[in-house]
Amino acid sequence: MPDIVFAILFFFMVTTTMRSETLMVKMKLPTASEVQKLEKKSLVTYINIGPPMDARLGTGTQMQLNDRFAQVSEIQDYIAQEKASMNEADQPLMTVSIKADDETRMQYITDVKQALRQAYALKISYSARQGDN
């Protein structure tokens, strides 16, 4: 009996990842058919964009970096910080996953993209759900 449970335990430890952060923005990811999986979780940095969960904060688009709301101008610091916490060999492979609500205006996404360019985080991924469109 303990052996079986241990086997299940190891299976879960290997296949899953820790729930990284609690989401503070609501988002409905867009669907796309040609999505690729992001392989290495440790190389991926997330940027969450959408209206805040807390209705008292209004319905304007907000961005969440690491458990708090942030402005677009803070992206550079955030990326530098995330880069510094990585292996030197892994740094060029860093991927930024933009998880944005599908009603977001492109102006916001474009600003984020420009900030990422300035921060030399050039590998990005537009997060999308596998769908049939």
Place this chain on the structure above:
Amino acid sequence: MANKRKVPALNANSMADISFLLLTFFLLVSNMDVDSGLARRLPPPPQTEEQTSVDVQRRNLLVVLVNAQNETMAQSQQGSEWYSSAEELRGSGGKVALKDKVKEFVLNMSNSSELPELTEEDFGPPIGIVPVTDQHVISIQNDATTSYKTYIAVQNEVVRAYNELREEGARKYFNTSYEELTEDQKSQINTLYPQRISEAEPKNYGGQ
């Protein structure tokens, strides 16, 4: 060596309870879903003021513009086509689907002077020397109030066109599907049909 100590027997009765506890812990704190998305590479930031734009010959450029009303225009030297919804992007309503337009543009089978110029290049066996449009650029442009949903739908159609080209290339040269190729063969096909998508600097076309 001689004095082998006797290892005291470990009481393993509670082992199942402990591992069940650990198992429940991992079940609660972990999530299974893998993030997926459309991968893209951004251009590095412009170093000088002059470097912001690159000159591309008109025939090598396919502009895909998504405007504030979430309508899409695909414009090459052959002419332009408007798509007003996601269904039309995929070819309903008697329109040429965006992916077919992109494929026609990238391949330039007819060697038309209005589509990107063909240059012969060697891709190694078994592909050999074939003409390709290695200078073509697909420029995806958007307006400030374009919705992200439409933008992703358009990006998706363009990526789909490239994926279909690669699939056809794999069938033609290696007689299998792209998925079953080795890494080397995949990169061979990828250099045959490189994704040349440019995400232009933001512009404001009006219609706030």
